[in-house]
Amino acid sequence: MDAATYSGRYSDGQTAATRPVQVTLAATAVEIALVDKSEPERWTYTKLRAAAPVSWRDNEVLLRSIEAPGATLFVPDPGFASAVLKHSPRLSVSAHRWRYAAPGLAITAAFILGITAIYALQLHPAQAVANVIPHALREAIGRKAMAELTGDHRECTSAEGTKALDTLVGELSKASESGKLFSVRVVNWDLVNAFAVPGEQIVISGGLIEAAKSADEVAGVLAHEMGHGIELHPEAGIIRSMGVSALIQLLAGGNTGSLTNVGALLLELRYSREAEHEADTHALRILKNADISPKPFGDFFKRLMKIESGGSSNSDSSSKAQSSADTAIFSTHPPTPERAKMATDAATYPGKPSLSDMDWRALKAICE
Numbered sequence: 001m002d003a004a005t006y007s008g009r010y011s012d013g014q015t016a017a018t019r020p021v022q023v024t025l026a027a028t029a030v031e032i033a034l035v036d037k038s039e040p041e042r043w044t045y046t047k048l049r050a051a052a053p054v055s056w057r058d059n060e061v062l063l064r065s066i067e068a069p070g071a072t073l074f075v076p077d078p079g080f081a082s083a084v085l086k087h088s089p090r091l092s093v094s095a096h097r098w099r100y101a102a103p104g105l106a107i108t109a110a111f112i113l114g115i116t117a118i119y120a121l122q123l124h125p126a127q128a129v130a131n132v133i134p135h136a137l138r139e140a141i142g143r144k145a146m147a148e149l150t151g152d153h154r155e156c157t158s159a160e161g162t163k164a165l166d167t168l169v170g171e172l173s174k175a176s177e178s179g180k181l182f183s184v185r186v187v188n189w190d191l192v193n194a195f196a197v198p199g200e201q202i203v204i205s206g207g208l209i210e211a212a213k214s215a216d217e218v219a220g221v222l223a224h225e226m227g228h229g230i231e232l233h234p235e236a237g238i239i240r241s242m243g244v245s246a247l248i249q250l251l252a253g254g255n256t257g258s259l260t261n262v263g264a265l266l267l268e269l270r271y272s273r274e275a276e277h278e279a280d281t282h283a284l285r286i287l288k289n290a291d292i293s294p295k296p297f298g299d300f301f302k303r304l305m306k307i308e309s310g311g312s313s314n315s316d317s318s319s320k321a322q323s324s325a326d327t328a329i330f331s332t333h334p335p336t337p338e339r340a341k342m343a344t345d346a347a348t349y350p351g352k353p354s355l356s357d358m359d360w361r362a363l364k365a366i367c368e
């Protein structure tokens with residue numbers, strides 16, 4: 001009997017990286033095919049644990065196994081939930097409480113001690129706390145935020161467009177030299193918007209791709225968001241807003257109630273001038289490593305600033321109202337003339353196009 005294969009993302013819980021995997025539901029176990037291993041990793045059905053009770057209609061499932069402490073498997077495939085439930089009906093029951101901190105209470109306790117110490121030392125609390133959150137928890141928070149943010153909107157996933165995007169994201173992730181593989185989703189919003197979500201995830205709007213004149217402009221925005229991700233700015237922003245006590249509660253009890261609005265919270269974050277500078281510094285470094293000119297990034301930035309200030313040459317009253325909404329990206333990432341200048345000044349090399357013409361056309365049409 002041929003078992004269906006699903007695409008998922010796997011994290012071993014040891015490093016920040018997640019990687020794409022093929023998942024097969026065999027007779028007694030979930031088989032996870034890792035590129036660098038000849039034998040698939042096998043998670044026995046009876047040892048599986050889910051983040052939340054799995055329902056037949058779930059579009060995505062996050063699994064762990066007590067056979068692989070710390071590791072997580074995320075399968076964003078609508079058919080997967082019902083298929084895995086046939087093998088492991090217990091996943092539909094909430095009897096197994098998910099512990100975010102992988103090896104359980106010891107890590108949670110160490111984590112709480114760690115942040116108490118940080119507070120006692122009066123360091124940069126939110127940022128320092130972000131740095132000690134276990135990776136599995138950052139990813140879980142990110143996924144929750146992502147689900148809330150994209151819930152009411154269609155995700156843009158045309159096959160060719162997704163392929164082009166994956167090419168670009170893969171190249172930029174590699175050029176980031178951070179050991180992190182970013183995951184980028186395009187959401188069908190008209191606004192020009194982009195933001196980093198905890199756990200090396202990024203959301204960009206269809207409106208941003210629409211407004212961009214080249215793949216290099218999109219590459220610049222993605223590199224900037226990767227910069228925020230590398231510095232754990234979204235994580236720190238969430239901690240700053242919701243407070244450490246809520247986070248401890250979440251870790252200790254697995255109650256995500258206090259995180260209900262984590263998606264909305266991310267939308268309202270406004271990064272500091274220093275954070276923007278850090279993200280831009282990473283962006284320019286990433287673009288340089290990938291041999292992509294930063295000039296289009298600077299041009300895009302200046303063009304959006306012009307729209308925001310109402311300086312669009314063809315603006316009438318109706319398009320002006322639309323313009324202010326269009327540049328939602330600047331509410332999270334405050335623009336300054338220095339930021340635009342920084343990109344322009346860095347344009348000291350020609351670079352090569354970040355995508356072929358064909359791939360860029362495919363990316364442009366990702367929401368169609």
Ligand SMILES: [Zn+2]
Binds near residue numbers: 275
């Ligand atoms: Zn930013």
